[in-house]
Amino acid sequence: PDFTFHTFRYMEVAGLSYRPDPSDFVGWALNTAVEGDNVFTCSSALINQIQAMAVRTFRSNLQSIQSDCPARERFGYGGDLNAVAEAYVYNFDMHAFYRKTIYDWVDAMKDTSFVDTAPFVGIEYCGISWEAAFLITQHLLLRYYDDVALIEALYPLDLKWMEKVAKIHPNGIVESGLADHEALQPSPVQLTGTLHYLQCAHIMTIFAQLMNDRPNVRKFQKLAERLQTAVQQKFWNPPVDSSVNQQALHASLLYHQVIPRSKQRIAAEALRRAMAQGPEGHFTTGIFTTKYILEAASRHGLVDDVFNIVQSTAFPGWGHMIDRGATTLWETWKESDNVYSNCHPMFGSVSEWVYRWLAGIQPDETHFGFQKFILCPHAPQGLDSVACCYRSPYGVIRSNWKKTSVGVIYDFEVPRSTTARFQIPVAFAAIVRIEKQGEGEVASCRIKAGTFHHTFSPGVYKITVTRQRI
Template sequence: MFPTLFRLSDLKVVMLLCVAVELCSCSSKNSSVSVLELSNDEETAYWIGNNKPVPDSDSLFYLDDPAPLFRKEFVVDGDLKSAWVQITAAGYYHANINGQRVEKNMLDPAWTDFSKRIYYSEYDITDLLDAKENCIGVTLGNGFYNPLPLKMWGRRNLRDVMHTGRPVFIGKIVLEYTNGETEEIGTDETWKYADGPLLKNNVYLGEVYDARKEVEGWDVPGFDDSSWNNAVRSDGPGGKLQKAFFPPIRVTERIRPEKIYSSEKGIWMVDLGVNFAGTFRIKLTGEPGDSVVFRFGERIYPDGTLNPMTTVCGQIKKEGVGGPGAPVVAWQTDTYILGHQKEAWYQPEFTFHTFRYMEIKGLKKQPGVDEVEGLALNTNVASSSHFSCSSELLNSIQDATQRTFLANLISVQSDCPAREKFGYGGDLNATSEAYIYNFDMQSFYRKTIYDWVDAMNDSVFVDTAPYVGIQYCGLSWESAFLTTQYYLYLYYNDLELVREMYEFNKKWMEKVARIHPENWVDSGLGDHESLVPVPVELTGTSHYLLCAEIMQKFASVMSDKEGEKQYQKLAAQIKQRLKQEFWDKPVTQEINRQTLFSTLLYYNVVPEEETEAAVDSLLAALENAPSHHFTTGIFGTKYILEALSKYVSPERVFQIVNSTEYPGWGFMIANGATTLWETWKESDNIYSNCHPMFGSVSEWFYRWLGGIQPDPEFPGFRKFTLAPGVPENMDFVNSGYTSPFGRIQSDWKKDENKVVYSFEIPRETSAVVKLKKEPAQSISIIKEGDKSFVSGSVSGLSSGQFELTEGKYRVTVQ
């Protein structure tokens, strides 16, 4: 088996060694892991490739570069008990055994800094093997390891900053026989390779597939590979091998077209009804050599033609922007060239797009709706949570939010899954709680933490993980590394991660203190996409405050008394500075007052006795806004949803969210959105139509309409709050969240002159219930399956605030 070269249980030790030298220098780009070793140190597998040189000029990268095919025949010599394959690549791969695909995984392995960390997968292949002769075939794609030298925004070439190289892979087959013997077939120079029919593949621009170059039978035994070359042993990318502990990327939904029509002569348009990230499958007919070209977009123009502009890579939209050899417009496109078979099914392998609309050129007849399907791709996180309500608009917003979230889970949580595909920290800070309410994110976010460990350095804040060279957004982006750890602790009670990362986190806090020695964040990006300017001093310093408070909590968990005092003092100093600058002084600068007052309330900066004045100021800011709606950006939206619900009422928020006026989520839905926009304003050219940052509204659905809220004193929902809001113009809410202890259900419905609540509380947990109750109203409770239960035994029932233990309850407020 592969050795676990970087076990989770060993991470703390590795961290301690790393931070003793330099923050984040967890492995050198010159290090190499070229051999898989057994426990007896016998060499069994190597990184191998085709040893094709990297082009010596940028323009040459755009020429045909066929994805290599690798094959190895082997014999099952005896009665087989079990067999499995362990495999990974720098780039992408897919593997076949005897002509059958080994895995359902797509775009494997997950994107990482391949010079530091590489995840491998393990598959049971017992049922794929024949009794004697067998063959494994592997195809390699470029992925993020061999990107094109596209100059995104005219200046950012990923090859200048990322560890890149030609795709290579490593793996082995393990055969276990009934007599107890084990045989291993690893990657080495005895494997053979040749060019395949996939002429080009890129995660941004798409792929070109020439079926005329298909090699029939190449991945089954008995194929004549005498003209093929021997694989070339490689040092590999250098990263440590680690077994993947998080879900793989899979096809999670198959989407049939809503309609297919001709936009102009010779062009067919496929409308899949919803915007999503992924790929497609289509039946093609034609003559050998016919080229069918596909383009993709989130929108169409009024005349029904494709609008691909919101998904163009890095805003490369005119001559000279993308660099030598780059397309004039870097839109998403795939090309299929028919071979000797006049009928074929085509599905791209090593790319993914974001689209609702697909333009097809070169197909002589209109495809049928049963001959095309969209294939939604995302990391296959479990989605057992649920929210729905009587407002169809809110249900549409929730559906669009979930679709946006999943579209941006392609092994990293991205900001947009077409134009950039990068794992920005700001979006994590804005939406990680919303993601957790909707999906099981524990293992995915652990992977995210390790991506940040590999991305950061000791002197400047970086914006993304994996690192892509961007470093202007500042602390509010890189701090996602720490805040995400806290949410793993709060929602999953992930104490192991707190212990693993604690020393590393302390060194990171020292780095922050060096960069911002006055406890004041004065550089970086503020409330991104706020309709009114917000200084970074407000949002950035608030995130610094959050980090200090998190470290105070982590120090307590670690029984670090001195650290707890240190971070408590730091948090108090930061909070006092925020109060002095943004509360005590008159506001004279242009600033989004919604973000200002909701931030101060969210972080408890305003003294308790002055909270009412801050709330009044927030309400006044709302009254002065267009349609009395939110004008906040990436962070302010999360803050105002919480602050307004906590200090005013969920009713006030509901009035805004349940409206189709601009600005707002309902405005997006009313204008045809099926995923969330990057901006409150509609964009048909610049901004992504599939961006998660305003998805914090889904967190509000669960927290304030369902009322399901974690208790920081009891992480992991051992004890939690149920405080459902009941707006005047809603009839019911159904909300369920799967905690580490089990299902939490919080439903309510109106029935004439009463509200009936249904609660489910998991075993070994308890909930503090907080219901809105007028003095003249009465409350009664029935516990399912417990005839001895009586309402009078519940302390505090008459006040509407009481505690319930495990079980299912029906609570009626009359």
């Protein structure tokens, strides 16, 4: 062809009559020009390497579409989009790019079956967990960019799409399609596929509320209740099926909030045990449930456990990839020799995790576009500092912290016209002092071990948490 591109780590040159010098060659790094001034860094050299590896992989897979791998297929698979689109959003301004992606799905989709990629390339066996990217990505743009106009434009097609899903899966439980690709232990499509259907029912409830479409609000609420009950009856109420990946099972049910609130502590403990029983105490999850386990475990008090896994170089894990010389993410936990891709964003949800749980920057799910947001940084044992900034639609959110000999200092910035709900776990009795730039100390208090929370208006703040002497 007149023009093509490939990713590579090594290059072989043959046929020359002389030994070339490296300076004889020029390589161009190509990617769609998404703005990327969001930054995460921390005191762990390994986690910084993992983050750099993820970002390099993301950029390598942005050529007009978000591809699964840039060396061979270069297809816009929906499953990969559902797995890591949120990680992309934390690293780049993906608003315009993902708007274009959604319209690629509009062009690609069929009336009576699911397709796996957009643009369509003739592949249609993966099922709802891939084509659901059409709806899930719309919701992502609503949550992070407050793109209500997109929902208004596509709402009739969203309704039509849900009708198609109901015809393909009339009993609710998804019985066909690809499940948790490349997990070390299997999970049934009845779990992963049905949970994506449930996620879409919840999303459509939100969309119907935005459109003031009360009949469809009730319709999708009932659908969500029916699907949730079906998943509970199949995967939670009976004795646990030991043949199912236990990490994936409990992480999925917790992530999608299928388990009754009164039972969530039991499920979180089961998840902790399943993590401990994995190889080297690591994850056995695949394309979808890696995202789920990072989020669900952290949400239920296991940030330190997750950190220890991410920080390790043992197999399986991101640190193992680094230890083996990887510069981009692999499609599989084990390095592949010319079968699977070694530049694949699928396991890149770890990048989302460092922004959400180490820096603690999270959207408020009830206020779209970061007009209100959450700051919940965590300082796990073994990590001394974090420095992070994320550009929201209202401006830069900054979240930094560092440990001292007597506590932790948090520095953060709340953009204009926004409100931040700040909350941190405190493992000891402490004195908390709050300073605001330009005003000095504005508040102080003594707290017992537990959670400190406070709401902040726009400004630059410093919170000093000092261990209280007894």
